[in-house]
Amino acid sequence: MSKKKDIWNQITRNLESKISKPDFNTWFSRTTLEELGPDHAVIGVPNKYVSNWLQERYLEALKKAFKKVLKQEPTIRFSYENPHINKISTASIPIEKSDSTFEHYLDPSMTFHRFIMGKGNRFALTSAMEVAKGPNNDYNPFYIYCHMALGKTHLLHAIGNYIMSQDPSPRVKYLSSDTFTADFANASKNKKIDDFRERYCDLDVLLFDDVHLLDNRKRSQEEFLFIFNALYGENKRVVIAGQRTPTELKNVNSQLKSRLGSGLITEIQVLDQKTKINIIKNLAKEERIHIPEDVVFFLANTHNDLKTLTKSVIKIGTYASLNQRDINISTVKSFMKGKNKIEIDIDDIKTITAEYFNISLSDLISNKKRRSYSRPRQLAMYLARKYTRLSFKEIGASFGNKDHSTVIYAARRIEKSKNDKTVRDDLMKIENLLG
Secondary structure, eight states, X not given: OXXXXXXXXXXXXXXXXXXXXXXXXXXXXXXXXXXXXXSEEEEEOSSHHHHHHHHHHTHHHHHHHHHHHHSSOOEEEEEOOOHHHHHHXXXXXXXXXXXTTXXXXXXXXXXXXXXXXXXXXXHHHHHHHHHHHSOOGGGSSEEEEOSSSSSHHHHHHHHHHHHHHHOSOSOEXXXXXXXXXXXXHHHHXXXXXXXXXXXXXXXXXXXXXXXXXXXXXXXXXXXXXXXXXXXXXXXXXXXXXXXSOGGGOTTOOHHHHHHHTSSEEEEOOOOOHHHHHHHHHHHHHHHTOOOOHHHHHHHHHHOOSHHHHHHHHHHHXXXXXXXXXXXXXXXXXXXXXXXXXXXXXXXXXXXXXXXXXXXXXXXXXXXXXXXXXHHHHHHHHHHHHHHXXXXXXXXXXXXXXXXXXXXXXXXXXXXXXXXXXXXXXXXXXXXXHHO
């Protein structure tokens, strides 16, 4: 072992005994002692984000560790000029910087203008609008939570859409925790973690949805913590949404919980009757559906979350257009009987998707690559991931023993295509048929 390597091992062992294991793994696992002189030391790090963080947070701890091991306190500087790292950085950054390839994954229909304000979401909405207007340390990170579908995802997209409407140059990205985990798994498998980190650390605004689904995903949590720290350290906006407060997140490491709760936390409360009525009327107007007042009140009384409320209005519109009949409460009750179904079965998803696209079930789960088969297959896989508790591997097995990577690709492909109106419409109609 070289002298430098031996010295660095002693220094990192000293540091490891003084800081938490997640912190050590995040910031020191890929560092090296590049140069050591009588009065100076150069520490090699993967990129500028790690360099900045170590400079700001761990410089004193490093000085003390050097003094303990070497009996002297050299001037410390950080370098990410390693030829291998440079090669990765210069290869990846220009590609990602290109407006033609950068994907925001924003749903253009989810804007502040289309978000119906009420008593239970007023503070969340006004706070989101402040976050969208510009960086504010008092609002960073901005954490939105609600226990059911009450509009947290809408607010994430609205923040991104507002920022882009004012200035299209910021690098704004919306993603769910499932998408992040799949992307990280793919980067790990292909040994492209540096590229992965560069892509995310180079963002100006990160809109991260369903953070509660990171539970029990230890490596994904550590990687998200790394990216969070890098963005936060450079005063980039981080907006997170989940079903619980940061302290209530289960099986999530304490340091990540602490980071998530370090800014502004806001809850979207259960919708009041007036807000639900306004939402129903607004949806009906947009979809050009005539819904009698008594049916509006009935729907408002029988639904508490936005997702089921929206699906019911769309279902009413579909029924009215297909049957050319007026809507009344008894009619609505008749096709709402299955609304309390706890879990949608994967066989239902496959059958209904095949029927919707007018293809056979055998073609849906086949290996045929024609778009008329592959697109329905990808949509069905995406819906299976969304509505069932099955793993990628189990979903793949249900689709003719496909590899789990095929399911991951399908889910990411559909997530990426949701800006396309045709894809959104197909998803909405199939979900409507699923009840």
